[in-house]
Amino acid sequence: MTFFADCQARVAADLLSGRWPMVVLYALSHGPARPGELREQIGGISQKVLTETLRRLEHYGLVQRRRYAEAPPRVEYSLTKPGEDLLVPIRALGDWAAAYADRIPTGRKP
Amino acid sequence: MTFFADCQARVAADLLSGRWPMVVLYALSHGPARPGELREQIGGISQKVLTETLRRLEHYGLVQRRRYAEAPPRVEYSLTKPGEDLLVPIRALGDWAAAYADRIPTGRKP
Numbered sequence: 733m734t735f736f737a738d739c740q741a742r743v744a745a746d747l748l749s750g751r752w753p754m755v756v757l758y759a760l761s762h763g764p765a766r767p768g769e770l771r772e773q774i775g776g777i778s779q780k781v782l783t784e785t786l787r788r789l790e791h792y793g794l795v796q797r798r799r800y801a802e803a804p805p806r807v808e809y810s811l812t813k814p815g816e817d818l819l820v821p822i823r824a825l826g827d828w829a830a831a832y833a834d835r836i837p838t839g840r841k842p
Numbered sequence: 843m844t845f846f847a848d849c850q851a852r853v854a855a856d857l858l859s860g861r862w863p864m865v866v867l868y869a870l871s872h873g874p875a876r877p878g879e880l881r882e883q884i885g886g887i888s889q890k891v892l893t894e895t896l897r898r899l900e901h902y903g904l905v906q907r908r909r910y911a912e913a914p915p916r917v918e919y920s921l922t923k924p925g926e927d928l929l930v931p932i933r934a935l936g937d938w939a940a941a942y943a944d945r946i947p948t949g950r951k952p
Contacts (some may be wrong), residue, residue, distance in 0.1 A: 743943045744935040749859030792946050814942045821938055824931035827856040832924045833853045836902050 744821065747792055752785040754822050757811065760795060761819055764810035794818060809840060849875035854931065857902055862895045864932050866923065870905060871929055904928060939941060 748754050759765065759773050771782055786809055789795040794815035800806040811819075858864050869875065869883050881892055896919055899905040904925035910916040921929075 743865060743946060744939045745858040746854060746860075747946070748855040750856075754855060814938075814945065817941065818938055821931050821934035822939065824934045828928055828931055829854045829925075831927065836853060836857070 744818070747794070748818075748822070748825075752781060753789060755796065755824070756782070756785050756789060757815060757818060758822060760811045760815070761811060764798070764808045766806065766808055770809070791814070854928070857904070858928075858932065858935075862891060863899060864935070866892070866895050866899060867904060867925055867928060868932060870919060870921045870925070874908070874918045876916065881903055881921070899925070 737834070755774055755777075756770065764802075765773070767782060767786070770786075771777060771779065774782070775822050777785075784797060786797070790797055793812055795809050796812050798808050798810070800808070847899060864882055865887075866880065869880050875883070877889070877892060877896070880896075881887060884892070887895075895902060896907070900907055900919075903922055905919050907923050908918050908920070910918070
């Protein structure tokens, strides 16, 4: 594992940066879900932002979209194997944050 | 651990986003180091960017700066306890990236 100038871990951290990617991945950890179910489960995310986030996660191969030819058509998202494995560092970040986040200054970067 | 709209893990992920924070934290995992030593160890980072990164990590309480009243004065950075504990998720991200990064499309976000 090379960790210096070519640090690959930052690829993963960049995938997870921003408000929603981790939240959506975690919401999918309970199994496949329809966009409406995800919105309800997550709370506070607009349909537009959820769609964009899912599209981005799909682009990165972390979730897959399945469309069922029903009437009305049903769409479900689920984690891929890489997406599921990414829950390991996500949980580790969550544990760290649970211990320390209230000591970390938020707001603008210095 | 709340993981939905108020997801705290993203605080941690945001701290780590960008090219350098994880690299610098990891470089400090071997013990306290002077800025010049860090630059040499990391490679490919300018003095300006290293200084900015260290200042940001210090602001977040992840590293501490110690100044020794020698001639010439010596400055050393080291990890704080929160910074050291953040190596756990950083290593988990590194393991994930080592397994999957070559499958993840890089470049512009979709």
